[in-house]
Amino acid sequence: MANIKELSVEEKLRALYDLQLIDSRIDEIRNVRGELPLEVEDLEDEVAGLSTRLDKLKGDLDTIEEQIKEKKNAIEGHKESIKKYSNQQKEVRNNREFNALTKEVEFQELEIQLAEKHIKEMKASIEHKKVVLGETKEKLDAKQNHLKHKKAELSAIMSETEKEENFLSGKSDEFRGQIEERLLGAYDRIRTSVRNGLAVVSIERGASAGSFFTIPPQTQMEIASRKKIITDEHSGRILVDSALADEEKDKIQQLFAKL
Missing domain, CATH: 1.10.287.1490 (Helix Hairpins)
Incomplete structure (x- = not known):
């Protein structure tokens, strides 16, 4: 991982959220196949x-x-x-x-x-x-x-x-290659420990997505500043602000639209 370009915290958050969106779509495809x-x-x-x-x-x-x-x-x-x-x-x-x-x-x-x-x-x-x-x-x-x-x-x-899954698996590997080993390890650990596989979530109505626990305003401001990686103290998930999440969702939706 020594060859990975040093990213800013915001770039790391974007790469992590993009990876999450792609991996969640792969999860959906695999869930369709089910058992x-x-x-x-x-x-x-x-x-x-x-x-x-x-x-x-x-x-x-x-x-x-x-x-x-x-x-x-x-x-x-x-x-x-x-x-x-x-x-x-x-x-x-x-x-x-x-x-x-x-x-x-x-x-x-x-x-x-x-x-x-x-x-x-x-x-x-x-x-x-x-x-x-x-x-x-x-x-x-x-x-x-x-x-x-x-x-x-x-x-x-x-x-x-199959075509979509293969394409997305390639993109997942591509995004994983941009993220440092320590962060990637944390992402994988959280993904495997939570039921829905969501390791990176956005702030929605003052709480982390899928959680009923309110995040203090001061912490929300820190998350929005994108200066450090912040996790939800209740679930351990990595948190991103809703504006960043919306921007990355649009970007990844354009990627999905190419299929």
Whole structure:
């Protein structure tokens, strides 16, 4: 900031008030957009989350179908084993071998029953997942549709205001470049601490704009003399006289009119 030209107090006040007018206009533009950018961002996150869930459900269904296929193949294998052991029973020479084969047959039958139970459970799981998948798909379609409308709404506002905002942001930077670091720091601190973002205000009907607290006549005279930077003791805002404010408003309005 060493290269900044040394301004008189009046010039500093004018530069600060001009910066305030420009920044307030940028605030207005951004308020028109409101929460839309955040809404769009949240909807995009929801759509991404639902899409991921949908893909997972589809993957789960494919996995279960594959598992059912494996169980059915296993059942066929167990049936072949039963046939083999039954045929062997016809050729045994003693009860011990016959009983051993009978146990093998019983074991294979139990394996078939278990596999069929698992298949039944997996089919029930498939039906449940299909219901969830349908609900998720409906929700995703609704969110995608909502997102499409919100994006169109945001795009329309952006196309109307983007040129003006970019121009004003450039002008804001330009005015900021004229103001010393200490004053700029104070301006930014006040702007972020007050609800309406007004760090520099004019005197209106004996009080600072937006305030009900009357400013003593002596202080009003000091403000009008433009010899030093004076702040409102109640809000901390930088104060300028109404004549200076009107002059700068006219100047900045001409700047806005160029857009």
